[in-house]
Amino acid sequence: xxxxxxxxxxxxxxxxxxGIRQLLPRYDEMLEVIxxxxxxxxxxxxxxxxxTGELTLKILKRCPDAEIIALDYSPxxxxxxxxxxxxxxxxxxxxGKEADFGEWASYPDRFNIGTDFDACISSLAIHxxxxxxxxxxxxxxxxxxxxxxxxxxADPILPSCPTxxxxxxxxxxxxxxxxxxxxxxxxxxxxxxxxxxxxxxDQLATLDAHLQMLRQAxxxxxxxxxxxxxxxxxxxxx
Ligand SMILES: C[S@@+](CC[C@H](N)C(=O)[O-])C[C@H]1O[C@@H](n2cnc3c(N)ncnc32)[C@H](O)[C@@H]1O
Numbered sequence: 001x002x003x004x005x006x007x008x009x010x011x012x013x014x015x016x017x018x019g020i021r022q023l024l025p026r027y028d029e030m031l032e033v034i035x036x037x038x039x040x041x042x043x044x045x046x047x048x049x050x051x052t053g054e055l056t057l058k059i060l061k062r063c064p065d066a067e068i069i070a071l072d073y074s075p076x077x078x079x080x081x082x083x084x085x086x087x088x089x090x091x092x093x094x095x096g097k098e099a100d101f102g103e104w105a106s107y108p109d110r111f112n113i114g115t116d117f118d119a120c121i122s123s124l125a126i127h128x129x130x131x132x133x134x135x136x137x138x139x140x141x142x143x144x145x146x147x148x149x150x151x152x153x154a155d156p157i158l159p160s161c162p163t164x165x166x167x168x169x170x171x172x173x174x175x176x177x178x179x180x181x182x183x184x185x186x187x188x189x190x191x192x193x194x195x196x197x198x199x200x201x202d203q204l205a206t207l208d209a210h211l212q213m214l215r216q217a218x219x220x221x222x223x224x225x226x227x228x229x230x231x232x233x234x235x236x237x238x
Pocket of ligand 1: 005006007008009020048049050051052053054055071072073074077099100101102122123124125128197198199
C-alpha cells in the first residue's frame with residue numbers, strides 16, 4: 001500500500017474528491033456551512049490543510065474580494081489544489097504554501113504570513129493533532145485574527161460513549177450504501193500513513209473539549225453551526 005501523510009486519506013490524490021463524498025455523509029453541506037459563516041466581505045483568509053481545494057473554491061466564489069493563504073504539508077495535495085484553483089481562474093487570489101500548520105502554531109516567526117486575517121477556516125485536518133497541539137493552534141489562530149475575525153473548523157468528533165460510536169458508524173455505512181457503494185469498498189482505496197510532522201492518525205476530541213479549547217484560546221463567541229452524527233462544524237468569533 002502507498003505511504004501517504006496523515007489526512008491525505010486516499011492512496012491516489014485523484015480519488016479524493018469523489019471518495020471523500022462516499023466516505024463522509026454530507027461533506028458538501030458541511031463545507032457550505034463554513035462558507036456561509038465566513039463574512040462575504042472578507043479580504044484575507046487563512047486556510048489550514050486545504051487538501052485538493054474543495055473548501056477553497058467555495059470560499060473564493062462566495063468572497064469576491066478575498067485572498068486565501070492556504071497551508072498544507074502535502075506537495076501532492078497543494079499541487080492538486082493549485083491546478084484546480086488555476087482552472088477556475090482564481091490563481092491571483094490564492095497562495096498555497098507547502099507547510100505544517102503545527103509548525104506555524106509553534107514557530108509563527110518562521111512564517112511570513114501576518115496576523116491580520118479576517119477569517120481562518122479548516123476542514124477535516126486539525127483532528128490529526130494531539131489535543132495539546134490543537135490548543136496551541138487555536139490560540140495561534142485567535143492571535144492571528146483581526147478584532148471580530150472568525151475561525152470555523154469542520155472535523156470528526158469523539159463520540160461521548162460507545163453507544164453513540166455505534167450509531168455514528170451505522171450512519172456512515174448507510175450513507176455509503178446510499179451512494180451505491182460500501183464503506184469497505186471506499187476504504188480499500190485509502191492509503192497507509194504514519195506520523196508525519198505534527199500530525200498522526202485520527203486524534204479525536206469530544207465536541208465539548210473542542211469548545212473548551214476555543215474558550216481557552218480567547219474566543220468570546222463559541223458556536224456549533226452544524227452537526228451530523230460524528231461530524232461537526234464549530235468555531236468562534238474574536
Ligand atoms: C482530509 S484532507 C481535507 C482537505 C480539505 N480541507 C477538505 O475538506 O476537502 C486533510 C488535509 O490536511 C492536511 N494536513 C494534515 N495535517 C497537516 C499538518 N499538520 N499541516 C499541514 N497540512 C496537514 C493533509 O495533507 C490533507 O491535505
